[in-house]
Amino acid sequence: MADNLQMWTDLGMDVDKHDALCQVLPTAFGDVYLSQENRPEGMGFYDFVVADIHGIRPSELIEAQKNGRKVFGTFCVYVPDEVVIAADGIVSGLCGGSQFWVEGGEKVLPKSTCPLIKASVGARLDRTCPFFRIADMYVGETTCDGKKKAYEILGEDVPMYIMDLPQMKREKDIVKWAEEIKDFAAKVEEFTGNKITVEKLNEAIHTINEKRKALARIYETRKSDVIPISGKDALLVMQIAFFDDPARCAEMANKLADECEQRVKDGVSVFPAGTKRIMLTGTPLAIPNWKLHHIIETSGAAVVCEEMCTGTRYFENLVEEDLGSLDEQYMALSKRYMKNNCACFTPNDARIDDIVRLAKEYNVDGVIDTNLKFCCLYDTERRNVERALNEAGIPVLGIETDYADSDAEQLRTRIEAFVEMLG
C-alpha cells in the first residue's frame, strides 16, 4: 500500500505520528470485530473499508477534487447533505472517535471539553487524519457550546462555514432553519461554482432518502427475536455511512438488509436465544469508538438499537420529494432535520418520547443511557430519560465515559451487573 504513504505525504500529514494509529487500529478491529462468529457476509464490504480506512475513500475524494469537485466536512446530523450533493459537492463526516486524537485537541481546548470535540480538533491540527486534510470547507453548526468555540479554532486553519441552528422547535424556528439552509445553499453554490436547481435538489433529496430507507431496513431486522446482526456491526455500518458515497452506501446497506431479512426468516441469530436486548441512547459514537458496544456484547447482552446521531436519528424521517420550488424544498428539508432530537434543544420532550417508543419497538430488556464526558446537555437530560423509562417500567443504566481504555474494566463490571439484574 505504498500509494497511501505517498498520498498522506502529499496531503501534508504527519506520517510518523499517524503511524501510531496504524499500529493500534488493526488490533482493536481484530479484537472487536474479527472475534465475532457467523457475521453476515455483507459485512465484508465494511471490513474492507476499515482495513484501508485512510486509503480507499480518501483516494476517491482526491480523485473527485482533481475533477473540480469540492469536499465539505461536517460534524452533525443537522447539516443537510442534500444541498451539497445538489451542487455536485461531496459530504464527508469528520467527527473524531479515537483517543489517539484527543491529546492534540487538548493542546488548544480545555480538558473539560468532550472527547468528540477534542478528537476532531486534534485530528486537524496534528495532521493525522486524511479526511480532515482533504475537506475543502468545514461546515459547523451551533449545536453545543463546545463545538461552537472549537469552530473558531478550526476556522483559523481551514475555511469554515457555520449554520445557526435554532435551539427551540417553534414554527418560527423551523422557518428560520429553512432560511439558514437557503443561505448555506448560496454559500455552497459560490464555493463550488455550481448552481442548485429544483431538479438537482430533488435528485439529491431522493438519493439521501434512499440511503435513509436502506439503513432503516437493517434496523428493522434488529427488532426481530432472531438477531441477524450484532450491535457493533450495525454501528460500523452507521459510522461508515457518514463518509461513504451515498449511493454506494444505500446499495451496500440494501444488500446487507437483504441478507439480514433472510437470516430472520431462516432463524439465524448471532446471539444465543434469550440474550438480553439492550438499546443505547445518548451522545454519538464516532468511528472508531466501538468500546461500549463491545463491552456490552461480551458481557452477555446484545445491542439492538441506538437512539443516537450514529443510529436512528440519522435515518428516521424522510424529506418530502418532488416539490416544485427551491423555497418549498428548503422548508421540506428544515421540517425533516428539525425532527432530529438533540439535547441542545429546549424543551426536548420528543427525544424522551422517541426513547420510550424505540425501546418498545425493539422489544428491549433494558436501556443504557451513555454520554460522553463533559457533555452537560445530554448529562442533564439524563434525569428526564430515566424518569420516563422508570414510568414505562424499562430498566435503565446511566453511564458516562470517554474514548480511553482506563474505565473499561469498571464499565464491564457495571454492565455485567445490569445484564444480570435484567434476569
Add this chain to the structure above:
Amino acid sequence: MPEKNNLKYYILFDTNTHGFAMQALLKEEGIPSRIAPAPRAIQGELTCGMSLMIEPENIGDVRRVLEEKKPRYHAVRSLEGQINPHRDRYC
C-alpha cells in the same frame, strides 16, 4: 462468541485489487478467509491496508493454491495473540 487468542495467518498485498482477486480465488477453492486490516507488526512499512486473515487449519490449503495458481500477493505472515475480545484495548 468464544475467545480466540491463537495463531493467525495474514496474506499481505501491494494493492487492494490483488487482495480482492485473492479473496475471490480462495472462495472459488472453498477456502475461508476474512478481510482484516494488516497488523502493523507484520506490515513492514509506514502504512496500513487490507490483508486476508486465514485460520491455521486452512493455511496448508492456501499455500497449495498460492503454489498452483500463482496469484499476486506480497507475503504470508503469522502472528500470535492478535485477536483477544477481552483485551479491552481500543483506539
